[in-house]
Each structure stands twice: as C-alpha cells, then as structure tokens.
Amino acid sequence: MSLNNDWYDNIITENGILNIPYEQISNERKRIGFGRYGIVYKTTCNWIEGDVAVKEVYVRSENYRECIENFINEVKIHNRARNKRIIQLYGISRNREKKLYYIVIEYANDGTLCDYINKKDLKERIRLATQISEGLSYLHNKLNISHRDLHMRNILVKDGNIKISDFGMSKGLDDKNKSFGLLPTFKSWKLSAFALDKVSDIYSLGVILLKLSNCRRTLFPKEQTRKREKTTMTSILKELQFKPLEPVYLSTIKRNHHIDIQF
Ligand SMILES: Nc1ncnc2c1ncn2[C@@H]1O[C@H](COP(=O)(O)OP(=O)(O)OP(=O)(O)O)[C@@H](O)[C@H]1O
Numbered sequence: 395m396s397l398n399n400d401w402y403d404n405i406i407t408e409n410g411i412l413n414i415p416y417e418q419i420s421n422e423r424k425r426i427g428f429g430r431y432g433i434v435y436k437t438t439c440n441w442i443e444g445d446v447a448v449k450e451v452y453v454r455s456e457n458y459r460e461c462i463e464n465f466i467n468e469v470k471i472h473n474r475a476r477n478k479r480i481i482q483l484y485g486i487s488r489n490r491e492k493k494l495y496y497i498v499i500e501y502a503n504d505g506t507l508c509d510y511i512n513k514k515d516l517k518e519r520i521r522l523a524t525q526i527s528e529g530l531s532y533l534h535n536k537l538n539i540s541h542r543d544l545h546m547r548n549i550l551v552k553d554g555n556i557k558i559s560d561f562g563m564s565k566g567l568d569d570k571n572k573s574f575g576l577l578p579t580f581k582s583w584k585l586s587a588f589a590l591d592k593v594s595d596i597y598s599l600g601v602i603l604l605k606l607s608n609c610r611r612t613l614f615p616k617e618q619t620r621k622r623e624k625t626t627m628t629s630i631l632k633e634l635q636f637k638p639l640e641p642v643y644l645s646t647i648k649r650n651h652h653i654d655i656q657f
Contacts, residue, residue, distance in 0.1 A: 397459060397462060397463070401462060401466065402488060402495075405466055405486075406486070409469070409473050411469060411473050411483075411486055412441075412485030412486070413486065414439060414441060414484070414485040414486065414487040414496075414498055416487050416489045418439050419437060419438075419439045419440075419448060419496065420437045420438045420439065422437060422438070423435035423437040423448070424436045424437070426447065429449065429560070429562075431449075431451045431464060431465070432449065432451045432494075433449075434447055434448070435447065435448050435450065436501055439484070439498060442484055444501070445501040446484060446499065446501050447498075447499050447500070448496045448497065448499075449496065449497040450494055450496055451464075451465050451495045451496070451497070452492075452493065452494055453493045453494075462495075464562055465495055467561075467565075468497065468560075468564070469483070469486055469497060471539060471561040471564045472497070472499075472561040472564075474539070475533060475537060475539070475561065477532045477536075479525055479526075479529030479532060479555075479556055479557065479558060480529055480532070480557060480558050480559075481499050481500050481550055481552075481558065481559040482499060482557075483498075483500075484498045484500065485498050486498065500552065500557065501552075502550035502551055502552040504550075504551035504552060504554060505550065505551060506546060506547045506548075506550055506551070507522065507526075507547075507549040507550070507551060507556070507602075508547050510522075511546075511605075511606060519606045520606075522551075522556055522606060523603055523607075525555060526549060526556050526558070526599065527599065529556060529557075529558040530544070530558070530595060533564075533595075534592055539561075539564055539565065540564065540565055540591050541558065541561070542591070542594065542595065543560060543562065543564070544558070544595055544598040545601075545602070546602060546605060548560040549602070
C-alpha cells in the first residue's frame with residue numbers, strides 16, 4: 395500500500411466516511427479497553443446522540459506505516475459493514491498535533507460477550523449464539539469479508555444484543571495474500587498456527603459456541619470436562635467441513651444446543 399500525506403483525506407473522500415472534527419469529541423473520557431494500537435474510551439460527541447466509543451491510535455515514527463495501514467484497513471472494512479449485528483462506525487477523527495487518530499463507533503453498554511455471559515441461562519446463550527452467527531454470516535456471505543480475529547472480547551453486547559466489532563485484522567475474501575495467526579486447537583489444547591480466512595472464522599465461531607454452551611470464560615477447562623468438550627468440538631468441525639456455509643451456522647447452533655441439553 396502506498397502512503398502519501400493525504401492518506402487521511404483520501405480514505406474520507408474515497409470511502410464516504412464521516413470526518414468528525416476533533417473539537418466535537420468531548421474531553422470527558424472514561425477508559426474502557428485497551429488494544430494493540432491504543433486505548434478505547436467511552437465518551438460523547440456533539441454530532442452523535444448518546445454515548446460513543448472512540449478507539450485512539452497513537453502513530454509513533456517507529457511503527458508509522460503499520461499503524462496507518464492498519465487504521466485504513468479497519469476503517470475501510472468497518473465502513474462497508476452496516477448491519478444490526480455489527481457495531482456501527484460513525485466516523486473518524488484526528489488530533490494532528492498529538493499524532494492521534496480516532497475511530498468513532500457505537501458504544502456497547504453491556505460490554506464484551508466475555509463479561510456478559512456470566513450467569514446467563516441456556517436460552518439466552520442460544521439467542522446470543524444465533525445473533526453471532528447472523529453477524530458472521532452477513533460478513534461472509536453478503537460482504538465477502540473474513541473477520542479473522544473473532545473472539546469473546548471482540549464481540550460486544552448492546553442492550554442485550556450482539557454487535558461484532560474490531561475489524562483491524564479483517565480482509566476481503568478475494569484478497570490473495572494469505573496470513574497466519576494463532577488459534578487454540580483441540581488436539582493439544584495449545585495455540586497453533588492457522589491460515590486466517592473464512593474457515594478460521596468458522597473455527598473461531600465453534601470455539602465461541604463451545605464457550606457459550608458451557609457458560610464459562612476460558613477455553614482451557616478442568617480435566618473432567620475436556621473429553622466431553624473434545625467430542626462436542628469434533629462434531630462441530632466435522633459438520634463445518636461437509637456442508638455448505640449458510641445452513642452450517644444454524645445446524646452448528648442446533649447441534650450445540652442438542653449436545654448441551656444432553657450434558
Ligand atoms: N464500542 C465499544 N463499546 C464498548 N466497549 C468497547 C467498544 N469497543 C471496544 N471496547 C472495549 O475495548 C476493548 C478493546 O477494543 P478492540 O479490541 O476493538 O481494540 P483493538 O485496539 O482493535 O484491540 P485488538 O488488540 O483486539 O486488535 C474491547 O475488548 C472492549 O472491552
């Protein structure tokens with residue numbers, strides 16, 4: 395990707411993204427998260443009703459290119475994803491003096507799925523699983539985008555409903571450049587390198603469904619539950635390999651539901 399000094403103005407004009415003047419974002423901010431490239435705050439913006447979340451990206455000279463390319467990729471892909479299961483992108487902003495860039499998004503008042511599932515019953519967990527599948531199905535089948543970083547902390551909850559977030563790693567599926575990342579495997583229960591694409595998203599969905607079906611935060615379980623979970627996961631993966639994409643989302647949930655009830 396070639397980067398010139400106009401990159402910020404270019405992504406706005408080329409992608410129809412709203413440029414929010416920095417002064418319109420309130421200075422009263424509460425830190426709500428932390429990611430690879432900076433801090434996430436809850437705040438307000440004069441142009442938008444209600445609370446917003448802003449992802450602040452600090453561009454240092456040593457990682458200038460990587461930061462900006464990541465920012466551009468995230469904003470471009472996020473801007474295409476307009477669906478009730480996806481956190482809404484409002485616009486972007488910058489503070490030139492401090493070399494800070496901002497992605498302004500819808501605030502998820504119920505936090506991450508990781509925190510939200512605590513003490514939720516089976517019916518509620520199945521409702522959430524269905525919504526996650528709807529969101530992922532939208533990205534894969536309608537937009538041809540793979541998320542590539544799907545996990546419990548990138549899935550947010552607003553007013554009890556799922557909002558998939560964080561498109562920093564996402565890619566269009568026609569992008570030929572393969573890249574790899576670490577995912578937990580069920581053979582060794584350790585992280586292993588996988589090609590990150592649509593299939594790895596489905597794998598991640600399987601991991602999330604597994605966590606939801608057991609109502610716990612960690613993938614690494616106590617010894618006595620491991621065997622049972624391996625069987626569950628094996629059947630999910632088998633299912634995913636042999637059926638076309640769309641029905642798989644639903645059958646995976648039904649299957650998980652079924653297995654869960656049998657526990
Ligand atoms: N819209 C939001 N509403 C509420 N909380 C949010 C929102 N966006 C992010 N967060 C919080 O901030 C955390 C980090 O956000 P996010 O993963 O998007 O940042 P990132 O810099 O892209 O991180 P990563 O290292 O995963 O790429 C989330 O796990 C969540 O706790």
